[in-house]
Amino acid sequence: MFDEATIKQSAEIFNGKLIQPGDADYDEARTVWNGMIDRKPAAIVQCADVDDVVNAVNFARENDLLISIKGGGHSVAGRSVCDDGLMIDFSRMKDVKVDPKAKTATVEPGAALADLDAATQKHGLATTGGLVSETGVGGLTLGGGMGYLARKYGLTVDNLISADVVTAEGKVLHASDDENSDLMWALRGGGGNFGIVTSFEFKLHEVGPEVLTAQIFYPMETAEQVLRAYRDFAAEAPDEMSCYALAVNVPPIEPFPEEYHMKTAIVLVACHIGDTKEGEKLLEPLQKLAEPIFQVVGQMQYAALQQSFDKGAPKGGRYYWKAHYMKSLPDEAIKTFVKKVDPLPGPFSLVGIEPMGGAISRIEPSATAFPDRNAAFGMGIWSGWTEASHDEKAIEWTREFHKAMEPYSTGGVYANYLDRDDDDRVKDAFGVNHDHLRKIKAKYDPDNFFRMNQNISPKS
Template sequence: MAMQAAAVDAKAVTQLRAHFRGALLRPDEEGYDEARRIWNGAIDRRPALIARCAGADDVVEAVRFARERDLLVSIRGGGHAVAGHAVCDDGLMVDLSLMKAIRVDAGARTARAAGGVLWGELDRATQRAGLATTGGIISHTGIAGLTLGGGLGHLMRRFGLTVDNLLSIDLVTADAERMHVDAKTAPELLWGLRGGGGNFGIATAFEYGLHPVGPLVLGGPIFWPLGEAPEVLRFLRDFAPQAPDDLGITIAARLAPPTPLLPAGQYGKPVLALVLVWAGDPAAGQQAIAPLVKFGTPLAEMVRPTPYLAIQSMLDASAPHGMHYYWKSHRIPELSDDVIDVIVSRVESITSPFSQIGGWAVGGAASRVEPETTAVGAREVGVELNITAAWPPVDAGGDRHTTWVREAWEAMRPSSVGVYANFLSDEDTAGIAAAYGARLKRLTALKDRYDPTNFFRMNANIQPTRRS
């Protein structure tokens, strides 16, 4: 039997409706159940009230309403955080998903986008001008969470992380005040928002720098049988740090999905895939990727001139809404033999055809940014690894899938030098320390200044200083 959400005073909600442009949904109202569902179907929480904001003024009203009643607050942008931070039990869910405004200035090469925009929506808008910025590799990810946590993507080796292209943010603070945050108005807060997550307020709009990209890029996957994975990954270990900035490299080790890219006889067999994206001159790209394309005996190679928008949505089918998800992650300096052995052995014992071990080769422009410029943790040349379990809701064996993740994560711990903040799941304070390292002291000072009561705590939480 479903749990019942705590009630919020009906009269108070009626009063809020009088000056709220968006929709307010209580548990007994139509649309409530749909609005509380997020990407990770394993998360089943029931807010007392959902505030579907139509604009920043609604966000101000929602924050004020929650403060006056001491309600727990969660913030939904795209709702893609695996830990389910977007939705809370018994509190107020501030839903930005109706806030879809996008404005592209092709001449200035900038874009301004509201907090509910998804990456696919932003990409479509910027590509009409032949422009793009570093964004997520799943197009139905929200821009808000990905940006605030750092922002990995196919273009990061050429243009840096998403936060390296972030020019300004419009913010609603814990005091229900609106702020425009940029390098002139609040440089220290901008530093914290470039990687510190949703700890300092609700971001209602983002301004990004854009770059000429597309409409075609050279990109696509290469598949090898898992038996060749050790040799391929050792080759990649030496190849990736020296690769030109124009080349983005994403890794996936999993059971072969039923894709027309592979022979039918390979479906369900363990494979290693590299997704390559070259955003520069195609002829130079063909030459640069030739060593990878020719390495070993690939099962399939589909690196072709492809619309950038197709590249950005190519992996969407691997992360559908409603599946149950659980992951844990590590930042490693290189693909050591020990790590490669773990990847191969864990994929051989994988418990779900939808699970995988993914990786991002970090380097190029992302690694040349001075570390103190943003709050992002490790950005040196290396690899971000994410061990993801995914299984359908009808599968009652969730424990074996999460155990598979934890065992792989534990086996890789000796090689870890941290974790990417957006990949945190259930690590709590230890995970926060691993994500931010020495930056945590500076981030805590910002938390003390802008949210000393930890009003915004449904996130990868940076706790304020304890006071008596």
């Protein structure tokens, strides 16, 4: 029975902190990035160490409690917080240890990408992370992990060497290619289905500290020609070049010309991690596709680049996402994109075309749990707005845009972009690996104890 007395008693078993409804820090602790999520766990345990995780798992299992796991709290679906259950919160476990000689990092599950970049960049090293530095390493890694370095060094999961995992039985396992290798395979893209990762070990690469970057803003009138040129550029680009095409609201600040403030524009965002001169040459044609609204091309600290989108996706905004993988971007797809994208449904909205290919595509789809390695592009329809009264309109816009782009999709979708109404797309997200993942789920979590995730049902 999970009552007051049981909670009080359980507080004594944790080295970290147990927070209950009514405690001063309860609301802060249960709040996640997406302001549309308002769930109330029966208790929150802010773990201090692996023992706390084991005790939390055993306690939840014995009391038949739903659990949720919070890494960085950035799942758009709010999967890190549950109603009435036990929320396992890693905000006290953010340590990152770097071995510069071995070029590896060992990362606790509450670290954000900013923590990882700060520790690794001290040594001129990095591994693939996402585009917003407040995102948690935990959720991002377990779903795949896409970012500027992926075309050169692979997805974040391709750089995951090993992990320590607390299973549904409360056992601590080490997973690597040599030990519990089936579990290791599943952790490389299968989400939080198989256990709680208490430590991630990553391979690092020499990156920066300065890299060549570009942000080139083009007005919507030129969007079709810009996107066609972007598509052709991406097909030929070397692995060192990673270029995103995003439909965004032009920031209402200098140096952007006032007449464009909060108007939709296409911005090409590039990062080049090879020879600077070569990178500059590659970027030249992208700067001359039309008359840009604004552009900046030059060297930048890699860690600063990783933070450059943070302000555009603030915690507490209201968010709803849909996504595709794109087979290609034929002219009709570009036409539809341009026709439908403007105006965006709120100030924190953007639609992103993400570059794939390179090292991502040189790994077989079934070599790791992450299957969609042959898509030409990813497409994220990331709607964000401020007022609850706008929810219905913004959600409708997102669904319609998603539907309009469907004919050009591979049918697959990135697991980490699945929102709260996407349960029927879990199978699409795991594609050719879904059945194998179900078998591994049955081995490590036959009762589906870990189910606040992109849930894979155990194969009976």
